[in-house]
Structures are given as structure tokens and as C-alpha cells.
Amino acid sequence: MHAQVLLVEDNLDDQLLAKRAKKMHSKQDYKLHIIDDGAQALEWLFNPEHTSESLPQLIVLDLNLPKINGLKVLQRLREHAATQYIPVVILTTSDETCDIRDSYAYGANSFIKKPIDFDEFIHVWSTLDQYWLHANVAHVA
Amino acid sequence: MTEHSIAIKQAKILIVDDNEDNIDLAEQILEDDYDIITAPSGVKCIELAQSAQPDVILLDVQMPDMDGYETLAKMQAMETCKNIPVIFLSARYRDIDRVIHGLELGALDYITKPVDDDLLMAKVKVSVRIKQAEDAVRAQSAALEAANKEMEAFTYSVSHDLRAPLRTLDGFSKILLEDYGNVLDDTGKDYLQRIRVGSKKMGSLIDDLLNLSRTSKVELSCEPLDFSSLVEHVKDELLADHPTQTASFQIQSDMKIVADARLLRMVMMNLMGNALKYSGKKDAAVIAVSMEKQDKRTVYVVEDNGVGFNMKYADQLFHPFQRLHRTDEFPGNGIGLATVARIVQRHGGHVWAESEEGKGSLFYFTLEQDSERTSYMEQGSDI
Numbered sequence: 143m144h145a146q147v148l149l150v151e152d153n154l155d156d157q158l159l160a161k162r163a164k165k166m167h168s169k170q171d172y173k174l175h176i177i178d179d180g181a182q183a184l185e186w187l188f189n190p191e192h193t194s195e196s197l198p199q200l201i202v203l204d205l206n207l208p209k210i211n212g213l214k215v216l217q218r219l220r221e222h223a224a225t226q227y228i229p230v231v232i233l234t235t236s237d238e239t240c241d242i243r244d245s246y247a248y249g250a251n252s253f254i255k256k257p258i259d260f261d262e263f264i265h266v267w268s269t270l271d272q273y274w275l276h277a278n279v280a281h282v283a
Numbered sequence: 284m285t286e287h288s289i290a291i292k293q294a295k296i297l298i299v300d301d302n303e304d305n306i307d308l309a310e311q312i313l314e315d316d317y318d319i320i321t322a323p324s325g326v327k328c329i330e331l332a333q334s335a336q337p338d339v340i341l342l343d344v345q346m347p348d349m350d351g352y353e354t355l356a357k358m359q360a361m362e363t364c365k366n367i368p369v370i371f372l373s374a375r376y377r378d379i380d381r382v383i384h385g386l387e388l389g390a391l392d393y394i395t396k397p398v399d400d401d402l403l404m405a406k407v408k409v410s411v412r413i414k415q416a417e418d419a420v421r422a423q424s425a426a427l428e429a430a431n432k433e434m435e436a437f438t439y440s441v442s443h444d445l446r447a448p449l450r451t452l453d454g455f456s457k458i459l460l461e462d463y464g465n466v467l468d469d470t471g472k473d474y475l476q477r478i479r480v481g482s483k484k485m486g487s488l489i490d491d492l493l494n495l496s497r498t499s500k501v502e503l504s505c506e507p508l509d510f511s512s513l514v515e516h517v518k519d520e521l522l523a524d525h526p527t528q529t530a531s532f533q534i535q536s537d538m539k540i541v542a543d544a545r546l547l548r549m550v551m552m553n554l555m556g557n558a559l560k561y562s563g564k565k566d567a568a569v570i571a572v573s574m575e576k577q578d579k580r581t582v583y584v585v586e587d588n589g590v591g592f593n594m595k596y597a598d599q600l601f602h603p604f605q606r607l608h609r610t611d612e613f614p615g616n617g618i619g620l621a622t623v624a625r626i627v628q629r630h631g632g633h634v635w636a637e638s639e640e641g642k643g644s645l646f647y648f649t650l651e652q653d654s655e656r657t658s659y660m661e662q663g664s665d666i
Contacts, residue, residue, distance in 0.1 A: 155451040162458060206443055235450075236443045258446055258486035260454040260479075 145172040145275050148198040150183040150215065151233075152208050156256070159263060160202075167268035172199075172275055180210030184218055187225055198228060200274045203250075205234040205241055213248050220249040229274050233266070294411040295320065297337035299328040299354070300372070301346045309341060309372075312400045313407060325349030329357055332364045339410045344373035344385065352388055359389050366417065368410045370394060438496050445489050452482040491618035494549070495603065498625045503543045505630070510538035510547075510583070514572045517551045521559055530559055530568035538574045540583070542650055546626045553619040554585040554646050560615070561644065562589030580651045588643035600636055623648070 151157050157176050164174050175198065177183045187197070201219070205212035212232065219225040229251045234241065237255040245253050254270075257263050295318040300306045306321050313319060320335055322328040325346055332340060340358075344351035351371055358364035371385045374396035382393040391410050394403065456478045464472065511534055518532050540547065555570060562568035571586040592600075599605040603621040620634075627634045632650035 153447055155454070156447070159450065159454040162454070234443075235446045236439070238439060238442050256446075256450065258449045258453055259483055260450070260457045263450065263454065 145200075146196075146198040147172050147174050147200045147202060147270075147275070148183070148187070149174060149176045149202045150178075150180065150207060150212070151176065151202075151204045152178050152206075153204070156204075159260065160267065163260075163264040163267040164271075167264050167271065172271070178208070180207040180212065180215040182209075183207075183215055184210060187219065188222065192224065194224075197224065200270065201228055201230045202233050202270065203230055205232060205236060205245070213244055216245070216248045216250060231270060231274065293318065294338040294415075295335065296407060296411075297322060297328065297331055297335065297340045299323075299325070299340060299346075299351075300343040302343070305343065305372075309403070312403055316404070317407070317411075325351070325354035325357075328354050329361075329364065332358055332367055333361070336363075337367060338414045339391075339407055340367055340369045341372055341407070342369050342390075344371050344376050344381070352385065355385075355388050355390060366414075366421070368414050370406060370410060372396060372398070434496075435500075438493060441489065442493055446486060449482040449486050449489075453479050456482075488618070491622070492603075495618055495622045495625060498546060498549070498622055498629065501546070503546070503629060505541055505543050507539060507541050508544055508547065510540040510574070511536050513544070513548060514538070514551055514555070517548065517555050521552070521556055525559060525563070528559055528563055528568075530562060530565075530570055533569065533571040533573075535571075535573040538572075538583070540581075540650065542630055543626075546629070550623050550626050550648070551585075553623045554648075557619060557646075558585055558587035558589065558644070560589075561591075562587040565589060577649075580649045582647050582649045585646045586643065591638040591640045591642050591644050593640050594638060597636055597638070601634065 149157070149160055151160065160176070161174060164172075177186060183203075187201075203212045203215060207215070210218075212234070216230055216232075219228065219230065226249075230249070231252045231254060232241075232245045232250045233254050233256055235256045242253050251274075254266055257266060296313055297320050298306050298309050298313075299322045300309075301323055303323070306323075310319050310321065320331060320337060322331050326349060328340065328342065331337070342351045342354060346354075349357075351373070355369050355371075358367070358369070368391040369389070371382075371390050371393040373381070373393070376382075377395040382395070385393045391413065392406055394406060456475045460467075460472060460475050467475070514534050518534065522528060551572075555572065558570040559568075562570065565588060567588075569588050571584070573584050573586070575582055575584060601620050601624040603618055605617050605621075624634050627648050627650065630650040632648060634646065634648040636644060636646045638644035
């Protein structure tokens with residue numbers, strides 16, 4: 143069973159770039175599942191048919207999302223027994239202090255400012271992969 | 284009639300007294316210059332104060348049911364009435380303790396009767412003027428607060444939204460180069476490379492502008508700092524970012540400073556980064572950071588032996604976007620020194636520069652106030 147990463151991202155360009163970044167760096171073979179907005183993400187994650195295996199091992203979450211914003215999604219995930227321990231990395235264009243502070247306050251495991259430079263963007267994805275799916279795998283399992 | 288008297292005429296005075304004769308008396312004195320409304324009791328006074336919003340209330344102290352003191356106390360607790368100035372009028376309560384009590388409750392004045400007509404006129408006029416001035420200040424504060432909120436929303440949206448398209452430009456340019464490099468000739472590849480460089484430049488421009496705007500808003504937390512060691516750290520960081528630079532640094536030891544550490548670091552990153560940039564083409568670049576006393580003030584100096592600049596352009600240095608060199612000679616966006624000036628100003632200090640073309644530059648700053656010195660160089664624009 144492959145590891146699974148959920149990316150919640152509404153920007154279609156960033157979705158494509160994330161897929162590309164995964165393809166370019168990935169040593170770890172994981173499945174990247176992409177959802178466009180906060181409401182759909184919650185609906186998918188809270189689907190009662192999920193088993194602990196079918197839930198993602200890592201959620202990468204944007205903050206500015208249509209319908210339900212990233213912070214709200216995060217808050218709901220942390221309230222729900224099935225999802226409260228899934229690592230959540232906020233990956234967003236903003237680096238405003240209030241966003242960083244609120245993200246951690248709502249239970250984010252990490253906050254990463256989305257770099258403009260695509261080489262750095264690839265690097266971010268490769269680090270996410272290594273840290274959360276490899277180095278940290280014992281805690282997830 | 285002058286404009287001023289028109290303004291006064293429009294002011295509205297509420298006269299409150301349980302005795303109708305007293306009301307008539309005051310009304311006769313004031314009715315030529317003001318719109319007069321009247322109330323026979325404290326309860327009615329509060330009602331009218333809310334609905335009619337008078338500019339001044341003349342309030343009798345001794346009234347049945349609710350006296351003047353109680354009426355005032357009630358109005359002070361109400362958002363819609365608390366800014367209306369109240370003048371107490373009393374024939375019976377003339378002793379000083381009563382007067383003081385009335386003023387302490389929040390009345391603007393306390394007049395004992397019998398009252399001279401002209402004195403009453405003059406006091407009402409002053410009260411109206413105070414009310415109008417206070418209204419103007421309140422309106423300005425509200426406008427300022429609204430503008431600040433709008434500015435915050437603007438910078439927030441810049442921070443979020445302006446950067447995203449740049450990632451698209453940079454990312455897909457790189458993907459084009461990788462996937463379709465074989466069908467592009469060197470000129471085509473060069474164009475794509477230029478798109479990437481442009482988008483990254485725009486990205487750092489946005490970051491720097493946001494930093495400049497944040498330096499104005501962030502709260503200062505000043506503490507005594509080991510300035511020499513802060514400078515050493517900045518040096519290490521700059522050299523790590525520019526591994527090909529061979530400049531030597533001379534940093535005075537044991538320098539102390541009281542400042543906001545994070546902001547001061549930004550100042551030194553900019554000043555020392557500039558020194559490195561503009562002396563980098565020299566064979567034996569030397570950058571010195573030191574401290575000296577000038578007119579009893581402690582002045583910190585960053586000196587380099589780089590290309591320098593013509594002093595006739597010195598007044599442009601600290602304005603955002605002003606550059607003295609072409610970007611292909613020395614890269615940069617012209618935000619750095621504006622940020623330095625803003626931070627130094629926030630600390631109550633000054634920054635200035637001296638230079639000679641081809642010989643090098645000296646950048647000075649002090650964080651101490653000196654009212655005698657006003658430097659024309661450091662007036663950054665408002666971003």
C-alpha cells in the first residue's frame with residue numbers, strides 16, 4: 143500500500159507545479175491526491191468509509207481556499223478523532239505573522255511559505271516527502 | 284454674516300430646567316445665536332440628548348425626581364450622549380464642593396446664578412467650539428483608523444495574491460526549458476531564462492516592499508544588545524550568501540547598542556550588504572563597522588572602499604525605488620535604504636551618508652534624538 147499525501151489547493155497552476163515537483167524529486171513512492179477547496183476536502187476526509195489505511199499520511203493545506211478556508215479546515219480536522227493526528231503542513235503564499243501564528247494555534251505541524259522560485263518549490267516538496275513520509279514514518283504508522 | 288457665525292448659529296443648545304421662567308431667561312440670552320431646544324426634567328433631557336444630539340447642554344442641578352448630577356452620570360454612560368458637553372447651572376448649590384463634584388462628574392463648566400448674560404454667552408460659545416473641535420478630531424481618528432484597516436487589508440492581499448502568478452511564470456518557464464529545450468534554440472532558451480529572472484526579481488521586490496511597510500507597523504521592542512556580535516553574525520550570513528566575495532571586514536569589538544534586535548539586524552543586513560555589493564568589484568575590498576562619538580551622540584558607521592556615489596544624488600538615497608546605478612551593474616530594487624531610514628526613524632534616530640565616487644562610502648546612523656539636526660536625506664515616502 144502506497145503512502146498517500148492530500149494536497150488541498152485551489153490554484154490549478156500550483157496543483158500542476160506540485161505534481162511536477164513530486165515527479166522530479168520523489169524518491170518515496172506516494173500517491174498525491176489533490177482537492178480544490180476546503181469543503182470538498184472535509185467531505186472526503188470525513189467519509190465514514192475511510193479506514194486508517196485509506197486516510198492520507200500527510201495533508202498539505204493552503205490557507206486561502208474557496209468555501210471553507212484552510213484554518214477552518216485545520217480546526218475541524220483537529221476536532222475529529224480520525225484526523226486529529228494526521229500531520230498537516232500549511233503551504234501558502236502568505237508569510238504574514240497572523241497566518242503563521244493562527245496556523246500553529248489551530249494545530250498545524252509546520253508552516254511553509256510557498257516559494258516563487260520553482261527550484262525552491264521542488265526542494266520544499268522533496269523535504270516534505272523526506273521528513274513526513276520517511277523520517278517521521280514511525281509516528282504516523 | 285460671516286461663515287464662522289453661520290457655523291455657530293447652527294449649533295444646537297439644550298436647556299434643561301424644571302422652572303419654566305429659568306428656561307425662558309436662558310433662551311432669551313441665547314436664541315439669537317443658537318437653535319434652542321428645552322426639557323423640563325432629567326428624563327426628558329436624556330431623551331432629547333439622544334434624539335436631537337445638541338452641541339451643548341445647559342443643565343440645572345436641582346430638579347425633582349432626577350437631579351442634574353444623576354442626569355449627567357447617566358448620559359456619561361451612554362455611547363450616544365457621552366461626548367456632549369454639559370454646563371451645570373445652579374442658584375442654590377453655589378458652594379465650592381458642589382462645583383467640584385459637578386466638574387468631577389464630567390461637566391465642562393459650572394455656572395452659579397445669578398449669571399451675567401455676556402458671561403453665559405461666552406461660556407456657551409467656548410463649549411460649542413470645544414465640541415466642534417472634538418468632533419473634528421473624532422472624525423479624523425475614525426478616518427485614520429479606517430485607512431489603516433484598508434492598508435492592512437491591502438498589504439495582506441499583496442502578500443497572498445501578488446506572489447502566486449509569479450510562481451506560475453517561474454515554474455512553467457522552467458518546465459518549458461526542461462521538456463521542450465530540444466525544440467528551442469539558444470535565443471528561445473535565453474528568453475525563458477529572462478522570464479525566470481524577471482519573476483524572481485518581482486518576487487523579491489514584493490517581499491522588500493512588504494518588509495518596508497511592516498517596519499512602520501511593527502511594535503518596537505528595544506533592549507541592550509551586543510552590537511559587535513550582531514554585526515559578526517550579519518557578516519557571516521552575507522559571506523555565506525556570496526561565497527565568491529573576498530572582502531575583508533574590520534569590526535570594532537565591544538560595541539553596544541539599545542535597539543529592536545530584529546529591525547537592527549535588517550538595518551545592518553542592508554548597510555553591510557550594500558557595502559559588500561558596491562565594493563565587490565575591488566581587488567582589496569575592505570568593509571569597516573565602527574562606533575564613534577559625535578556631539579555627545581553615539582554614531583555607528585559602516586564604511587567601504589567601493590565605487591561610492593556622487594554626493595549631489597545623496598538626497599535620493601533613502602527614498603524607495605531610487606537607485607544610483609543600473610541594475611545590471613549592481614542588482615537591487617531601491618528599497619533597502621528606504622527600509623533602513625524607516626527603521627532608524629522608528630527608533631528616533633537619523634541616518635546619513637558621505638561618499639566620493641571611486642573612493643567609497645560612509646553610512647552613519649544614530650538611534651539618539653537630536654533636535655538640532657534634521658537631515659534632508661532621510662525623508663522616505665509613505666509606503
